[in-house]
Amino acid sequence: MHEGHIMQKLTNYLPWLKPVIKLVKGENPTEQIKIILAKVGTPLLGLVIFLIIWAGAASAIDTSLGKFPGPGEVRTQFLNLLDESKAEKEKEIAFYERQQKRNEAKLAKDPNAKVKIRPYTGNPTFFDQIGTSLVTVLSGFILASLIAIPIGIIIGLSPGLYAAFNPIIQLFKPVSPLAWLPLVTMVVSAVYVTKDPMFSKSYLTSMITVLLCCLWPTMINTAVGVASISKDLINVSKVLRLSWLTNIYKIVIPSSLPMMFTGLRLSLGIAWMVLIAAEMLAQNPGLGKFVWDEFQNGSSNSLGRIMVAVLVIGAIGFLLDRGMLTLQRVLSWDKTADIR
């Protein structure tokens, strides 16, 4: 009974799970397989056709670094990257083992000896770069949302403030991240001077650039959502004499949640695109730097490795958007709305 309830909830948020669960339960298997095939089959067919065209086109393009990488080449390079990262991890483990042994030996000789633990400073692997990019994009996005949503709510509540803020928003919204980057870099290196930095400067520049670019969609959409709350609901709030704060979290936030999410999804999409560009331009660690380094490297493998990065960037962007969508399904009250 209870399990059924959980399943019900789960499939509400992740609708594609429904036929899979039914299939596992053995409910009308042929029917479920048909549904899954219809859902998975057509996209799969599209993918196969894409791969064929890609392979064909790739073999026809010659560059100074050899042929343009086809699907096979990309697969090989992906496996290479996996191996390299495994090797790098083994090196790291070996380094720490050696260090520990050395320190133990020192301590055995002289228990009062000072032992140093040095961090390993190998090259970041492809997967380290993915991690760096993800942390940067998420922290920039979350920080931007924490700023943009309250401001959006406040300017949405007051037509006067909205009129005052609107020109500023409209002015900064279309600014490309690449224009912000030099300014942010200079400001960070001027302002962020500590002996013992908690964050690296490159992380801060990338993160702040992302933040500046993804403030606006969230802010605008939140403000519009708040400004368009139905007059009747506002009257209900007035008749009940809800306090300012109660009004915000009982009436204003729930009713503007759908618009807020539209803004958040736009922002996250922009954040991810901005980040890669910023990392390339500023040589800050992350996937963008990986692409740039490979381009500079110019070996026969480079194009294949860049193509791996391109696909990974696309896949992560897609997953980030799906994540937001699922979050929206969980939080939004309007389950009837067709959210895509």
Next chain:
Amino acid sequence: MTHTVPHLELTGVSIDFPTPNGPFRALNKVNLKIEEGEFISLIGHSGCGKSTVLNIVAGLYKATEGGVLLDGKEVDEPGPERAVVFQNHSLLPWLTAYENVELAVKQVFKGQKTKPEMKEWIEHNLNLVHMDHAMDKRPDEISGGMKQRVGIARALAMEPKILLMDEPFGALDALTRAHLQDSLMEITSSLGNTVIMITHDVDEAVLLSDRIVMMTNGPAATIGEILEVNLERPRNRVELSDDSEYNHYRHAVLQFLYEKQRNPDDKTEASKTDKEEMSEEASMASEKLTDNKPEAA
């Protein structure tokens, strides 16, 4: 009716709405006294200013001239002692029926009722409107009539001094409407609420009201006539439909609406007869006036 001070008193209430063509006087010098426990209907043609009167009593609009006294105190802001049932239910769509009523109860009885008392009170009010079976459904999962019931339960749960209803059953089919009218009669007769209800429906007005307040057409609308309905309670719609007194009241309201106050939209006939009594220039001026009249909300 031994009150020296009436329960609710509107004195010289006028209101001007700002428009691009200067202020638009929607109501002009409305005077009305209402006793405690009275059921008042407001009836009049569309756009004459019924909702405006109700919104002024609710405190959602401010009168330009004159004012409203409730138990001797001036009304100058909205408050739960003047609960409103809105025309289109205006329930919060993300809350269940129970939670919608709960929001009101928590706000009004904060610090007066304990948690279990509140729960009991919410359920009691949903029971009154026969919505106890669908307490945990959200507005988009229930019918229009059910939503309106929840809206009424929410208003009743505030224990208001006066219940304001803006065409509460306007959007419902005839059967559901009759059903809800009966429920409302039952509730108000047992609780003794003071009610002001706007309606377009002559039968509804006669069946439910102690007095029917009939408004003249706008602009600058005011109260045309007040009809006392002295039918015995409890009232039964089937018996009354064959009652000569009931039909006399109906006739009086219909006469007011369709002879004394012709429908303002129905220009052809109305303005023709008016024109005959007016000089050429005056009729031109009057036409300008009607042209400038803003669209009815």
